[in-house]
Amino acid sequence: MDxxxxxxxxxxxAAGSLTHAGETLRLxxxxxxxxxxxxxxxxxxxxxxxxxxxxxxxxxxxxxxxxTSAMNKRLETAAARIRDSExxxxxxxxxxxxxxxxxxxxxxxxxxxxxxxxDLKIDLMLEExxxxxxxxxxxxxxxxxxxxxxxLIRRRLMNIRMRxxxxxxxxxxxxxxxxxxxxxxxxxxxxxxxxxxxxxxATLVQSLMEYDIPSTLHVNNYFGVLQGVLNHLGIGVLPxxxxxxxxxxxxxxxxxxSAEVPVFLAYxxxxxxxxxxxxxxxxxxxxxxxxxxxxxxxxxx
Numbered sequence: 191m192d193x194x195x196x197x198x199x200x201x202x203x204a205a206g207s208l209t210h211a212g213e214t215l216r217l218x219x220x221x222x223x224x225x226x227x228x229x230x231x232x233x234x235x236x237x238x239x240x241x242x243x244x245x246x247x248x249x250x251x252x253x254x255x256x257x258t259s260a261m262n263k264r265l266e267t268a269a270a271r272i273r274d275s276e277x278x279x280x281x282x283x284x285x286x287x288x289x290x291x292x293x294x295x296x297x298x299x300x301x302x303x304x305x306x307x308x309d310l311k312i313d314l315m316l317e318e319x320x321x322x323x324x325x326x327x328x329x330x331x332x333x334x335x336x337x338x339x340x341x342l343i344r345r346r347l348m349n350i351r352m353r354x355x356x357x358x359x360x361x362x363x364x365x366x367x368x369x370x371x372x373x374x375x376x377x378x379x380x381x382x383x384x385x386x387x388x389x390x391x392a393t394l395v396q397s398l399m400e401y402d403i404p405s406t407l408h409v410n411n412y413f414g415v416l417q418g419v420l421n422h423l424g425i426g427v428l429p430x431x432x433x434x435x436x437x438x439x440x441x442x443x444x445x446x447x448s449a450e451v452p453v454f455l456a457y458x459x460x461x462x463x464x465x466x467x468x469x470x471x472x473x474x475x476x477x478x479x480x481x482x483x484x485x486x487x488x489x490x491x
Contacts, residue, residue, distance in 0.1 A: 377424030
């Protein structure tokens with residue numbers, strides 16, 4: 191089977207348009223169309239349904255697109271491994287983690303990684319969806335639970351808990367709750383119940399809502415929850431790692447917290463020798479150690 195035709199087919203299937211695929215491939219629409227027709231003739235099948243809104247894959251086209259997608263992933267992996275055979279740490283590194291951890295903990299620290307490796311290109315993908323590392327949707331992940339996928343190298347970085355925080359100004363105006371039932375006299379800021387989140391955090395919020403809290407603010411990520419707290423809107427349920435960068439927040443009801451949530455770093459076994467992965471892993475590990483020393487200085491003295 192002709193590799194060039196498969197490459198063109200894959201681009202057309204991904205774009206859903208001969209014109210858009212041609213622009214990406216720097217080929218004319220007619221040239222792309224001829225290659226697709228030739229591929230269909232060689233396979234003796236129809237790969238696309240053609241209509242006014244664009245192109246839709248047939249059942250046979252879906253099968254071929256699955257195959258070319260897998261081929262693309264394998265080629266990307268091979269290219270990454272070849273690039274990683276060089277001595278320097280450079281090139282693209284795709285990192286995925288949750289929106290909260292990525293915006294509130296990881297991104298503010300990346301300047302130190304760039305200082306050491308100025309030619310590194312980081313693609314930071316922040317979402318709650320667990321990306322498929324073996325299929326190369328990302329190179330490395332920081333997750334709030336132990337990865338279940340096979341063929342992953344994993345390292346436990348730390349444990350976190352969800353706790354209650356407010357600003358000094360808010361508490362001065364509205365009073366500081368002394369007992370858990372006092373939470374009913376305050377606005378609670380938390381992640382939306384429908385938002386994908388760690389079970390420990392959702393369980394804590396659910397237990398707090400049993401106290402008939404009259405006013406709430408729900409946000410679909412912890413960055414938004416933090417902004418609500420910093421603007422004195424109420425008491426927020428937030429991960430404890432924020433205290434390192436927002437020391438002015440006051441912990442409310444110190445006995446109230448979620449169960450521990452493990453934080454893992456993971457990457458595919460096939461990238462074990464990657465210098466970019468090693469550089470990122472060592473950077474995160476060092477930053478975790480700095481964070482731990484600040485949280486418990488006596489333990490490291």
